[in-house]
Amino acid sequence: MKLLTENDHQGKVMNPDTHGWRHWRLEVDAQGLAWATLDKAGESTNSLSSAVMEELARLLDELDRQPPKGLVFRSGKAAGFIAGADIQEFTQLDTPAKGIELVARGWQLFNRLAAVRYPTLALVRGHCLGGGLELALACRYLLAVDEPSTRMGLPEVMLGIVPGWGGMLRLPERIGPQAALDMMLTGKTIDAKKAKRLGLADDSVPPRVMDAAAAMLVLSGQARRRPPFVQRLLNGPLRSVVASGATKQVARRARREHYPAPYAIIDIWARHHGNALAAPQLIDGIVRSATARNLVRVFFLQERLKSFGKARGFTARRVHVVGAGVMGGDIAAWCALRGLTVTLQDQGIERIAPALQRAYSSWGQRIRDARELRRVMDRLIPDPEGHGAAQADVVIEAIFENLEAKHVLLAGLEARMQPDAVLASNTSSLRIEDLASALVRPERLVGIHFFNPVAKMPLVEVVAGAGTDAETVQRATAFVRQIDRLPLPVKSAPGFLVNAVLGPYMLEAMRAVDEGITPATVDEAMLAFGMPMGPIELVDMVGLDVAMAAGRSLAGSGAEPPRCLLERFNAGHLGRKSGRGFYDYAGGKPAKPPAGAVPAGLAGRLVRPLLERTQELVAEGVVADADLADAGVIFGTGFAPFTGGPLNYLRDQHA
Numbered sequence: 018m019k020l021l022t023e024n025d026h027q028g029k030v031m032n033p034d035t036h037g038w039r040h041w042r043l044e045v046d047a048q049g050l051a052w053a054t055l056d057k058a059g060e061s062t063n064s065l066s067s068a069v070m071e072e073l074a075r076l077l078d079e080l081d082r083q084p085p086k087g088l089v090f091r092s093g094k095a096a097g098f099i100a101g102a103d104i105q106e107f108t109q110l111d112t113p114a115k116g117i118e119l120v121a122r123g124w125q126l127f128n129r130l131a132a133v134r135y136p137t138l139a140l141v142r143g144h145c146l147g148g149g150l151e152l153a154l155a156c157r158y159l160l161a162v163d164e165p166s167t168r169m170g171l172p173e174v175m176l177g178i179v180p181g182w183g184g185m186l187r188l189p190e191r192i193g194p195q196a197a198l199d200m201m202l203t204g205k206t207i208d209a210k211k212a213k214r215l216g217l218a219d220d221s222v223p224p225r226v227m228d229a230a231a232a233m234l235v236l237s238g239q240a241r242r243r244p245p246f247v248q249r250l251l252n253g254p255l256r257s258v259v260a261s262g263a264t265k266q267v268a269r270r271a272r273r274e275h276y277p278a279p280y281a282i283i284d285i286w287a288r289h290h291g292n293a294l295a296a297p298q299l300i301d302g303i304v305r306s307a308t309a310r311n312l313v314r315v316f317f318l319q320e321r322l323k324s325f326g327k328a329r330g331f332t333a334r335r336v337h338v339v340g341a342g343v344m345g346g347d348i349a350a351w352c353a354l355r356g357l358t359v360t361l362q363d364q365g366i367e368r369i370a371p372a373l374q375r376a377y378s379s380w381g382q383r384i385r386d387a388r389e390l391r392r393v394m395d396r397l398i399p400d401p402e403g404h405g406a407a408q409a410d411v412v413i414e415a416i417f418e419n420l421e422a423k424h425v426l427l428a429g430l431e432a433r434m435q436p437d438a439v440l441a442s443n444t445s446s447l448r449i450e451d452l453a454s455a456l457v458r459p460e461r462l463v464g465i466h467f468f469n470p471v472a473k474m475p476l477v478e479v480v481a482g483a484g485t486d487a488e489t490v491q492r493a494t495a496f497v498r499q500i501d502r503l504p505l506p507v508k509s510a511p512g513f514l515v516n517a518v519l520g521p522y523m524l525e526a527m528r529a530v531d532e533g534i535t536p537a538t539v540d541e542a543m544l545a546f547g548m549p550m551g552p553i554e555l556v557d558m559v560g561l562d563v564a565m566a567a568g569r570s571l572a573g574s575g576a577e578p579p580r581c582l583l584e585r586f587n588a589g590h591l592g593r594k595s596g597r598g599f600y601d602y603a604g605g606k607p608a609k610p611p612a613g614a615v616p617a618g619l620a621g622r623l624v625r626p627l628l629e630r631t632q633e634l635v636a637e638g639v640v641a642d643a644d645l646a647d648a649g650v651i652f653g654t655g656f657a658p659f660t661g662g663p664l665n666y667l668r669d670q671h672a
Contacts, residue, residue: 040069041076042093050232051085056093063094065148066103070122077129087136087235090156097143097166099152104176107304107313113297116304120293123148123182127155131183138235140227141218145169146206151180154187157241158234161209161218162227169217170206174278176316177309177659179293181300185282186291191241192216193248194256194286198263202279216242260287275547275659278303307669311661318648318662322476322505326498333357333439333496337400337409339426344443345415346372347471353397354380355500360398360405369399379472406433411496413465415443418566423447424455431456439492441465445516446567449482449509460486463493466513467502468653469559476652477502482509505649510639512567514646515653517634518663519555520567521626526552527579529623534616536599541612542619547657552623553599554607557592561585624663627656631663 042054053076057063080088092098102123110116130137130152139145139153142162150169153159161167171180171188179185180201189197192215200207212218219241222230243249251259260283267279281296281303289295303309334357338349341363349361349372363369377394384390398405406412412430416422423442434440441463442452453459464480477497481490490506497504507513512520526539530553540551556564565586568578578586585591585598592598593605600607631646640646647662660666 038072038075041072043076043079045085046232048232048236049086050236051080051088053088053090054093055090055099061094062096063092063099063149064101064103065099065123065152066106067122069103070126074126074129077126077133080133080135084133084135087138087232088133089138089140089231089235090152091140091231092142094143098139098141098145099149100144101147101149101172102182104313104316107176107178107309110304113301113305116301117294117297119304120181120300123151124292124294127151127183131155131187136235136238138231140231141167141169141209142224142227143167144206147171147173147180147184148182151182151184151187154191155183159212159218160227160231160234161212161221162224163209163221164224165208167209168206169208169212170204171201172204172206174202174276174282175204175312177276177278177306177312178303179278179282179285179300181293183291185286185293188217189252189286189291191244193244194252194259195248198259198283198286201282202263202267216244256287260284272545272547275657276308277306278308308659311659311665314661314665315648315651315658318644318651319503321644322503322648322652323498325479325494325504325506326496331492331495333410333499335360335405335409335411337362337403337405337412338415339363339403339406339413339430340415340417340443341369341372342415342417344467344469344471345413346375347469348413348415348443348467349397350376350379351471352500354393356396357500358396358398360400360403360409362400362403362405364401366399366401369401373397373399403430403433406430407435409434409438411439411441411493413441413443418444418446420447420451423452427452427462428455431458431461439463439489439496441493443467446512448511449480449485453482453484460484461489463489464509464513465493465497466515468515474653475503476515476649477504478507478513478515478649478653479504480507480509480513485509503648503652505645505653506641507649508639510634510637514631514634514640514649516567517639518627518630518650519654521630522623523552523556523559523564524568524579525623525626527556527582529619530581530599531579534619535610535613537609537612538615539619539623540609542615543623545615546620546624547659549655549657554609556582557598557600557602557607559592560594561591561598628663628667632667635664 039058040055044052055063057069137156138158138160139156140160141153143166145153150171171184173180196215209221213221219234263283271279273280281299285291285293285296293300336352336357336359338345339362341361349359353359361369376397380390380393412434414423414426416426440461443466444464445466449462449464453462456462463485466478466480468474468476479490479493479497494504529539530536536553540553543551561582565578590597593602596602600609631650634640635643635646640649643664647664650656650663651658656663
């Protein structure tokens with residue numbers, strides 16, 4: 018067969034647009050190969066709404082009447098293939114019948130697609146998630162375009178639901194149940210190369226030949242690669258063994274009462290062969306659960322945070338970071354990973370070297386391609402003299418929390434920077450107004466407050482002082498989105514939002530320890546509540562020295578710290594960083610004794626100061642509204658996502 022080029026496909030013979038379709042285009046080329054292009058009207062991203070699915074059914078009707086030699090699905094969007102189902106429609110599932118109807122729609126339609134007489138192929142470029150991947154799985158072939166934006170996954174569990182349109186059936190059949198369950202139970206995505214390696218994709222090709230490769234593959238007649246024999250056994254007679262192991266793994270991460278969806282995925286795969294319609298009561302309990310409702314809410318909160326960084330007309334290419342400690346070094350490394358050229362300044366190369374080594378070690382585990390790792394590291398440039406400040410689009414101060422030292426540094430940076438560059442501080446506790454007082458143009462200073470660990474914490478507070486220029490705030494927000502973080506606009510105030518709510522929460526936890534409740538019991542109370550980490554372990558992670566300093570900053574120098582904190586601090590036990598704090602750390606993990614019985618009402622007592630402080634900060638205007646406060650506390654502290662956020666939790670408690 019002749020290898021076609023993209024030019025060979027430009028003269029497609031098109032069916033006249035007599036179908037009344039808004040979202041799909043159907044073209045048939047000279048070879049008799051049909052190309053179905055999804056370009057959802059009025060949207061920048063494709064999603065499988067009820068209207069899109071209804072048109073797909075009519076498209077298949079058309080091809081039933083005139084079967085093509087083959088059918089290729091592709092996207093008409095630059096953003097990617099298909100992002101999944103239309104999440105907005107999930108908010109309308111207020112009866113059991115509506116939930117079952119939604120599941121049945123996709124299950125039946127994709128089963129129909131899987132059974133057509135002609136070969137089918139999904140040409141996946143960019144994101145292919147949820148229902149989008151379930152559509153691709155219903156095709157005979159899947160061709161992945163090898164570029165960084167191509168990611169495939171079934172992230173329904175992140176919304177508190179299950180992949181009910183065939184994903185629980187077909188993904189284990191293609192890649193084996195262990196790999197499939199890992200994807201479905203975590204929501205993680207994979208790239209084109211891994212998709213090919215697992216057998217999810219038949220091949221991975223560069224963009225320049227994707228159409229030609231798709232045409233060749235769909236017309237090739239080749240059989241799909243079957244999983245190895247052992248994988249087929251695990252997906253058949255031994256599935257109960259796999260299910261038992263998967264349940265134990267899930268139980269270590271998520272409690273069934275808080276997150277029922279992963280347990281439902283295991284059950285439907287193991288007992289019903291991936292057919293969600295065979296378990297209607299289970300599906301109704303999942304789809305209409307408070308967890309699903311709140312996780313969908315969290316999804317929209319996340320989208321709102323993302324929107325702050327859109328369409329600002331500012332793109333950074335060079336970043337200069339001053340301070341190569343844990344925070345500054347990790348901020349610099351993250352920016353380099355996201356494609357920016359970064360200069361890292363500190364008092365001598367010996368201070369910068371540990372940050373470079375930490376970055377190399379971290380990214381070496383993440384980036385398998387040695388050449389790509391080298392390219393990332395080449396973008397992270399040691400700069401002890403600070404020459405990079407003059408060329409940077411964004412300059413970030415990340416030294417220790419001392420007002421006088423920051424004044425000297427910021428004034429020096431201002432004198433060397435480009436006039437339109439963003440000047441930012443990563444301060445966690447000092448007022449932007451106080452920091453800006455040393456500048457000739459105080460209006461140009463903005464807070465860009467990252468959280469530790471930088472590579473894992475998605476939220477970044479963008480802090481405006483009383484006189485901060487609005488355009489500067491917008492540029493800072495755009496920069497945060499550019500490096501794939503969630504910007505939360507806040508006003509300058511002690512602790513801003515996240516640290517301001519964490520402070521009283523951790524303080525109350527340490528007061529409970531002073532009263533004789535063990536640290537492990539305190540932590541267990543909040544783990545049972547749904548927090549990802551207990552407050553005492555959180556103090557250890559933050560550092561007892563940082564907790565002492567933050568406490569003085571937030572509560573005033575005259576405030577008395579908890580006795581348990583002061584004793585450990587004075588003994589030099591600073592938490593995870595020193596190997597000992599409230600817990601001993603062997604191999605980086607806390608050695609916790611058994612928690613014992615949790616006193617009744619302890620969780621409510623511990624979380625109350627956090628809830629109250631969140632309410633106060635909304636009332637004070639530090640954050641614009643309750644929804645943004647919920648988003649900030651969820652993504653900045655890990656506050657139990659299944660609750661929908663602290664203020665949503667309060668509303669539900671009083672409903």
